[in-house]
Amino acid sequence: MREIETVAARTLDEALDVLARRGDGIRVIAGGTDVIVQELERRKEARALLSIGGIGALRSITEDGGRVRIGALVTHREIERSPVIRRRAPLLREAAFIVGSPQIKNLATIGGNIANASPVADSVPALMALEATITLASRRGERRVPVAEFATGPGRTVRRPDELITEVSFDALPPDSVSFYERLGQRRLLSISKVGVAFRARLRDGRFAGVAVALGAVAPTVIMAPRTAAALEGERYSPEVAGRAARAAEEESRAITDLRSTSDYRNRMAGALLVRGLARVMEGRG
Amino acid sequence: MIRVGFTVNGRSVSVETSPTRTLLDILREDLGLTGTKEGCGKGECGACTVLMDGRAVASCLVIAAGLEGRDVLTVEGLAGDRIGRALQDAFVEAGAVQCGYCIPGFLMAARALLAETPSPSTEEIREGLSGNICRCTGYVKIFDAVNLAARRLAR
DSSP: OOOOEEEEOSSHHHHHHHHHHHGGGOEEESSOTTHHHHHHTTSOOOSEEEEOTTOGGGOOEEEETTEEEEETTOBHHHHHHOHHHHHHOHHHHHHHHHTSOHHHHTTOBHHHHHHTTOTTOSHHHHHHHTTOEEEEEETTEEEEEEGGGTEEETTEESOOTTOEEEEEEEEOOOTTEEEEEEEEESSSSSSOEEEEEEEEEEEETTEEEEEEEEEESSSSSOEEOHHHHHHHTTOBOOHHHHHHHHHHHHHHOOOOOBTTBOHHHHHHHHHHHHHHHHHHHHHOOO | OEEEEEEETTEEEEEEEOTTOBHHHIIIIISOOTTSOOSSSSSSSOTTEEEETTEEEEGGGOBGGGOTTOEEEOGGGGGGSHHHHHHHHHHHHTTOOSSOTTHHHHHHHHHHHHHHOSSOOHHHHHHHTTTOOOSSSOSHHHHHHHHHHHHHHHO
16 A cells, blocks of 8 residues: 555544644544555545554443443444343344454444445444434544434535544443344345345334334435334334335335446335344244 | 564564555565465455454555554464464365465464354354455365364364
8 A cells, every 4th residue: 555644543632632733634544444445446545644543442332321332443343242232232233243254343443434424334224223322522522413413425424624433322222122234235244235224113012112214325325214114113013014114115215326236126125124124023034 | 654563473573664554565575474365455355364463354454553562363373373273284184275375364264263263153154254255166165174173173
């Protein structure tokens, strides 16, 4: 790779100082799985890099008072293996598992997956269905942004140049919850998602309550699917109910045609994956 | 240029290099450890797999700026490692090697897998090796080799 000036920060303070001084001219690199490939392919050409991989304080998963907090530098492999995530947010474990190979998951961080703002990111639909919040820190202080409001387009976000993602947090799913992340790719692992569907709801007297559905790879950003959620809210699970919700998901999808799939196929698959996921968690199939 | 110090196969090394030079290039060109191969150069084929702090990583996606203090194991270090030796023997016996280019990467991914999951199921072997591509042949004999090594190590 071509030589790029790189500043390695060892503490959050150091990183925020560097960003405050030269935020516009420096790109943050953590695991490197996106940044290095984008640089190699000349899709982005940073003037300088700020390497944050050495900041130990951003590496933990904690659960406190029902709130799960994941440091920005936690890797997908660590999320996949975390007992807290397995118990409190199984859909996020599924998304972290499927994001790539072990060699990628051991490097790629959750903060990086969010910051990259790809519409096909696997962790983001799961985080959106969890109604997760991102913490952005800068020398000016901290602010919190819902994951659903963070990306504004492919690769574009509301992050200001002097800000760093430090954490993503969400309320642990209550014990009566069901959730899943289903996605379709060319290969099961290590392929870019054609469509991803994240779902969570509580089951109250056998009826869905507090339904949230997020769709990946069907719009310029990951999107919430409120009409799909509404089609399930208050209903008992049946294949017919799932089918009605699937049609809503197909209508809410706004997929494009590209080298991986046609728009029509993607829109239909959003519905099909919803049906598949619901069958898996409600009937124990699949 | 920066100077980074890290460990390779138990030996401390210090190299002066560009901060954005990859671990793969440092291993092959600066340290002469050419067992680690470059395939795609962007993390998709697994030929460049090494262990960093015990975890399998694509060395083409690790840059010098993040290497300070890390502990790296490459295929050259496997002969001095119990799991590594068992894997090498099993790959030979199972006929898992054809042209051989992908094999160092497969061995390293398998080494990481068996260290974490000593008796993996077929599904776990498939997942553990999902980041490695072989273009000569299939994967059946490679999976057989990992299985054979795991069974021998369990004895």
